[in-house]
Amino acid sequence: MPNLVHKILQNHLVAGELTPGSEIGISIDNTLMHDATGQMAMLQYEALDIPRVKTNRSVTYTDHNTLQIGFENMDDHHFLASACRKFGLYFSRAGNGICHQVNLERFSLPGQTLLGADSHTTTAGGVGMLAIGAGGLDIAVAMAGRPFYLPMPRVVKVTLTGQLPSWSAAKDVALELLRRMTVSGGRGTILEFAGDGLAGLSATERATIANMSIECGAFTAVFPSDEVTRRYFQAQKREADWREIQADPDAEYDDEMVIDLATVPPLVAKPHSPDNVVPVEEVHGLEVHQVAIGSCTNSSLQDMLKVARILEQGTVPPEVSLIIAPGSRQVLLDLTSCGALETMIKAGARIVETACGFCNGVGQAPRSQGVSLRTSNRNFPGRSGTADANLYLVSPETAAVSALSGQLRDPRSFGQPVQIDLPREFAVDDSLIVPPAQTNEEVEIVRGPNIAPLPLFEAMPDELAGEVLLCLGDNVTTDDILPAGAHILAKRANIPAISEFIFCKIDETFPQRARQAKTGFIVGGANYGQGSSREHAALAPRYLGVRAVIAESFARIHKFNLVNFGILPLEFVNPQDKDKLSQGEGLELINLHQALQSGGQIIVTDASGSLQVSTVLDVSPRLREVLLAGGTLNHTRKRAGK
Numbered sequence: 001m002p003n004l005v006h007k008i009l010q011n012h013l014v015a016g017e018l019t020p021g022s023e024i025g026i027s028i029d030n031t032l033m034h035d036a037t038g039q040m041a042m043l044q045y046e047a048l049d050i051p052r053v054k055t056n057r058s059v060t061y062t063d064h065n066t067l068q069i070g071f072e073n074m075d076d077h078h079f080l081a082s083a084c085r086k087f088g089l090y091f092s093r094a095g096n097g098i099c100h101q102v103n104l105e106r107f108s109l110p111g112q113t114l115l116g117a118d119s120h121t122t123t124a125g126g127v128g129m130l131a132i133g134a135g136g137l138d139i140a141v142a143m144a145g146r147p148f149y150l151p152m153p154r155v156v157k158v159t160l161t162g163q164l165p166s167w168s169a170a171k172d173v174a175l176e177l178l179r180r181m182t183v184s185g186g187r188g189t190i191l192e193f194a195g196d197g198l199a200g201l202s203a204t205e206r207a208t209i210a211n212m213s214i215e216c217g218a219f220t221a222v223f224p225s226d227e228v229t230r231r232y233f234q235a236q237k238r239e240a241d242w243r244e245i246q247a248d249p250d251a252e253y254d255d256e257m258v259i260d261l262a263t264v265p266p267l268v269a270k271p272h273s274p275d276n277v278v279p280v281e282e283v284h285g286l287e288v289h290q291v292a293i294g295s296c297t298n299s300s301l302q303d304m305l306k307v308a309r310i311l312e313q314g315t316v317p318p319e320v321s322l323i324i325a326p327g328s329r330q331v332l333l334d335l336t337s338c339g340a341l342e343t344m345i346k347a348g349a350r351i352v353e354t355a356c357g358f359c360n361g362v363g364q365a366p367r368s369q370g371v372s373l374r375t376s377n378r379n380f381p382g383r384s385g386t387a388d389a390n391l392y393l394v395s396p397e398t399a400a401v402s403a404l405s406g407q408l409r410d411p412r413s414f415g416q417p418v419q420i421d422l423p424r425e426f427a428v429d430d431s432l433i434v435p436p437a438q439t440n441e442e443v444e445i446v447r448g449p450n451i452a453p454l455p456l457f458e459a460m461p462d463e464l465a466g467e468v469l470l471c472l473g474d475n476v477t478t479d480d481i482l483p484a485g486a487h488i489l490a491k492r493a494n495i496p497a498i499s500e501f502i503f504c505k506i507d508e509t510f511p512q513r514a515r516q517a518k519t520g521f522i523v524g525g526a527n528y529g530q531g532s533s534r535e536h537a538a539l540a541p542r543y544l545g546v547r548a549v550i551a552e553s554f555a556r557i558h559k560f561n562l563v564n565f566g567i568l569p570l571e572f573v574n575p576q577d578k579d580k581l582s583q584g585e586g587l588e589l590i591n592l593h594q595a596l597q598s599g600g601q602i603i604v605t606d607a608s609g610s611l612q613v614s615t616v617l618d619v620s621p622r623l624r625e626v627l628l629a630g631g632t633l634n635h636t637r638k639r640a641g642k
Contacts, residue, residue: 001248001250001252002247002248002251003155003157003248003253004128004192004224004246004247004251005130005190005192005222007111007245007247008111008112008113009024009152011111012026012028012029012113012130013025013026014026014027014147015147015149016152018152020152020154020188020254021151021152021188022151022152023149023150023152023620023622023623024149024150024151024152025147025148025149026147026148026150027113027147028113028115028142028147029055029057029109029112029114030055030056030057030059030107030109030112030113030114030115031053031055031057031058031059031115031117031142031143032058032099032103032114032115032116032117032118032121033059033060033061033116033118033136033139034060034062034063034064034099035060035061035062035063035064035066035073035076035077035080036064036065036360036489036492036534037117037118037136037492037533037534038060038080038117038136039079039080039451039493040136040137040454040492040493040535040536040539041117041136041137041139041140042060042079042080042083042087042140043451044137044454044633045087045140045143046083046087046445046454047454047456047633047637048140048141048144048633048636048637050143050144052087052440053087053088053089053143053144054143054144054145055145056112057090057107058088058090058143059089059091059103059107060080060084060089060090060091061092061096061097061098061099061103062080062092062093062094062095063092063094063096063097063098063099063355063356064355064356064360064489065077065362065486065489065490065492066094066355066357066362067357067362069486069487071448071450072450072490072493072494073489075448075449075450075451076450076490076492076493077094078446078448079446079447079451081093081434081446082443082444082445082446083445084436085434085436085443086437086440086444086445087436087440088436089143089436090107090433090435090436091433092434093432093433093434095329095354095432096329096433097326097327097330097331097354098295098299098327098354098356099116099118099296100118100120100121100123100124100207100211100296101123101299101300101327101328101331102327102328102329102330103124104124104126104127104203104204105236105328105330105426106236106238106430106433108124108127108129108241109129109241110127110129110225110229110244111225111243111245112129112130113129113130113131113132114129114130114131114132115131115132115134115138115142115148116131116132116133116533117133117134117136117533117535118532118533119133119214119531119532119557120133120214120296120297120377121133121220122210122213122220122221123207123210123211123296124207124210125206125213125220125221125222125223126203126204126205126206126207126210126211127206127207127223127225127229127232127233128223128225128229129222130220130222131210132148132150132219132220133214133220133533133557134148134533134557134560135533135535135538135557135560135561135564137535137561137564137565137631137632138564138632141632141636144636146636149622149623150219151188151620153188153190153218153219154188154189154190154254155190155253155254156186156189156190156253156254156255157192157194157253157255157256157257158177158191158192158193158194158195158221158256158257158258158259159194159195159197159256159257159258159259160173160196160197160198160201160259160261161195161196161197161258161259161261161262162196162197162260162261162262163197163200163262164200164262164264165261165262165264165265166412166417167397167410167412167414167417168261168264168265168266168395169205169266169395169396169397169398170201170205170206170208170209170395171208171212171267171298171375171393171394171395172264172265172267172395173259173264174209174212174213174215174297175212175268175269175274175277176259176264176267176277177191177212177216178212178215178274178275178277179275179277180257182216183215183216183217183273183274183275183475183527183530184216184475184526184530184553184555185216186218187217187218187553187555188219188556189218189219189254189255190219190220190222191213191216191218191220191221192221192222192247192253193209193221193222193223193224194224194247195258197259197261198223198224198226198228199228201228202228203228203229203231203232204232204302205302206223206228207300208298208300209221209223210223212297215274215275215377215378216275217527217530217555217556224245224246224247225243225244225245225246226246230242230244234424235422235423235424235425235426236428237425265279265280265281266280266397266398266410266411266412267280267394267395268280268283268392268393268394268398268408269379269392269393269394270283270379270392271391271392272379272380272381272390272391273379274378274379274393280394280398280408280409280410280411281410283392283408284408284409284410284413285407285408285409286371286392286407286408287371287406287407288320288371288402288403288406288407288408289319289320289321289367289370289371289372290320290321290323290364290366290367290372291316291321291322291372291374291399291400291403292359292364292373292374292375292376293322293323293325293374293375293400294323294324294325294326294327294352294357294358294359294375295325295359295374295375295376295377296327296356296359297375297376297377298375298395299325299326299328299331299375300327300331301330301331301334301335301422301426302420302422303375303396304324304326304335304340304396305335305338305340305420305422306396306397306400306418306420307324307344307396307397307399307400308340308341308343308344309340309343309418309419309420310397310404310414310418311343311346311347311349311400311403311404312343312347313404313414314347314404315346315347315404316348316349316404317406319406320403320406321350322347322348322349323349323350323352323358324344324349324350324351324352325351325352325353325354325355325357325358326351326354327354328354329354329429329432330426330427330428330429332354333427333429334423334427337427338423347404349403352364358376359374359377359378360383360484360489361382361383361384361483361484361485361486362484362485362486363385363486364384364385365384365386365389366384366385366386366389366391367386367389368386368388368389369388370386370389370390371389371390371392371408372384372389372390372391372392373392373398373399373402374391374392374393374394374399375393375394375395375396376393377393378393378479378531378532379391379392380479380480380531382479382483382505383483387505392408394408395411398411401413401414450490450491450494451494452494452497455495455496455539455543456633456634457542457565457630457634458630459566459628459630459634460592460593460596460628460629462590462591462592463588463589463590463591463592464519464547464548464588464589464592465519465586465587465588465589465607466517466519466520466521466545466547466587467517467520467584467585468520468521468522468523468581468582468584468585468586469510469513469514469520469521469522469546469583470503470506470507470523471523471524471578471581471582471583472506472522472523472524472528473524474525474526474527474552475525475526475527475530476524476525476527476528476529476530477529477530477531477532478530478532478533478534478537478558479531479532480505480506481502481503481529481541482498482501482502482534482536482537482540483501483504483505484532488501495536495539495540495543498536498540499511499540499541499543499544501540502514502544510544511544514541514544514545514546515544515545517545518545519545519547520545520546520547521546521548521549521550521587522541522546522548522549522550523549523551523581524550525551526551526553527553527554527555528549528551528555528558529554529555529558529559530555530558531555533557533561535561535564537558537561538562538564538565538567539561539565542565542566542567542631546567547566547567547568548570548589549562549568549569549570550570550571550572550578550581550604550613550615551569551571552578554569563619563623563626563627563631563632564631564632564633565631565632566629566631566634568589568592568602568627569617569618570602570604570615570616570617571615571616571617571618572613572615573601573614573615573616574614577613577614580613581613585606586606586607587604587605588604588605588606589603589605590603590605593628595617596617596624596627596628597624597628599617599624601614601615601616602615602617603615
């Protein structure tokens with residue numbers, strides 16, 4: 001009998017069969033993008049020459065590039081707003097909140113599919129959506145009415161039993177998953193949650209867990225839509241959008257994991273990886289310099305009210321900077337009406353904009369060598385904007401208790417757990433969500449000087465000869481390839497400009513060397529490209545002439561982003577062959593057309609032919625056609641006769 005994932009996939013299946021590992025195509029009901037991924041996605045959609053989006057609903061959010069240090073971000077916002085009105089998308093204005101929080105509140109629909117140009121699109125799985133993060137070009141193609149293709153994942157049942165003990169939170173459940181699975185253990189899977197423990201988790205608590213499923217490498221996570229979900233939709237005044245969807249009682253799964261919630265203590269992810277997880281009590285007493293509460297992981301009203309109740313007990317000491325970013329305008333309005341915002345301010349908190357902000361390195365960088373406790377989802381080196389800072393990921397409760405003491409503190413030492421009451425109805429106000437125009441003829445797209453032309457690439461040649469530009473280790477992140485931060489994010493609509501920052505924290509000479517080489521290759525280890533969905537980490541290297549990445553294995557989203565832009569994601573047949581390749585070495589790949597068409601191995605040689613390294617291209621026949629065409633945009637336009 002079908003599980004929940006299979007039910008949703010079957011209802012949206014347009015190609016393939018639900019056999020793990022085989023390629024399937026699914027129809028997409030809804031899409032999501034924001035002002036760090038939307039500019040390029042919108043330019044790509046425009047290049048497809050389709051007048052109006054063909055999804056049920058597509059939304060663009062303004063939440064990443066809101067620190068206006070120059071004209072670039074406002075250029076992007078006006079471009080996106082006008083393009084949304086013209087092409088049939090809704091536009092969430094700056095100040096309305098973080099895309100995943102607002103989407104959960106106002107646009108989530110149980111049983112439907114959501115494809116988002118952000119890895120944490122998985123958040124919507126907390127209310128029963130099949131929500132998957134992908135590259136911006138994938139979203140552009142989905143808005144054009146084309147299916148989204150993926151290798152059919154294995155479905156892992158995560159059974160939650162019992163109840164969380166006092167002071168343990170949903171964030172601790174997410175960290176427990178990471179402790180068990182690591183940042184790559186969920187690759188090729190979808191996590192489906194079940195068990196009696198679900199009854200004690202609210203919709204936003206489930207969303208927190210679903211949000212961080214991507215950190216395990218999973219496609220996404222899905223919770224059933226049940227009575228808990230219905231109550232959330234009631235409070236959002238959207239009960240008509242709710243539907244029940246659950247797995248059959250005797251549903252089958254590819255694997256199962258059981259977590260007894262009663263055994264989950266307050267946890268912390270230590271620097272510099274989300275899976276470096278230990279109980280908080282092991283690092284109890286660590287001096288803290290900054291506490292940042294918010295992000296798409298933990299910025300709901302429930303989280304914020306618990307923080308406010310804790311902060312009633314004191315004032316933040318002078319050596320600690322407490323940052324609080326409510327997740328949406330709705331949350332901020334509710335905090336204001338009940339007095340919780342006043343409590344936060346009196347305790348010494350700095351209330352910052354309802355945006356991603358500190359999570360993606362836009363503002364609120366810690367001091368040099370500072371310890372920053374954060375309720376966000378990633379603690380990669382340098383992500384905060386301070387290269388030598390140490391980021392610790394914790395629950396809002398642990399963060400608030402620690403902020404008052406100036407030390408990382410086990411919240412169980414604080415006393416009795418706080419109690420809160422959620423309102424029966426939230427402060428619903430959609431006035432900052434701009435609907436599309438009735439007809440696209442009445443809208444002119446606004447293009448400032450920051451909106452550069454879309455780069456187009458040629459088809460795959462039969463032979464590639466170039467230079468090894470960089471050799472890297474395991475778990476290279478998209479932050480390593482192209483860092484976040486205000487000064488870089490502002491150039492997301494300008495590929496020539498942003499390409500100057502590729503690998504800037506690893507080797508500042510990379511862009512110059514890549515241009516000189518004209519054709520280049522990158523060598524990596526296991527799980528290359530983990531982290532954010534930012535397609536610019538593939539698009540900008542392709543602009544610089546990178547034509548192949550040769551690695552032991554790839555993170556899912558980045559692998560498909562490489563294919564989208566005509567870069568070969570090659571995997572070593574023998575991982576030890578990685579040590580045979582060195583920076584500066586000249587390599588050749590020949591007879592590529594035949595290898596791509598036949599699915600055979602691709603042999604990497606040096607100019608003399610004395611070095612031979614066997615690689616495989618582990619993609620579907622359809623993606624081989626995409627690579628031959630030079631990328632998804634070329635392939636899609638060719639099939640549409642354009």
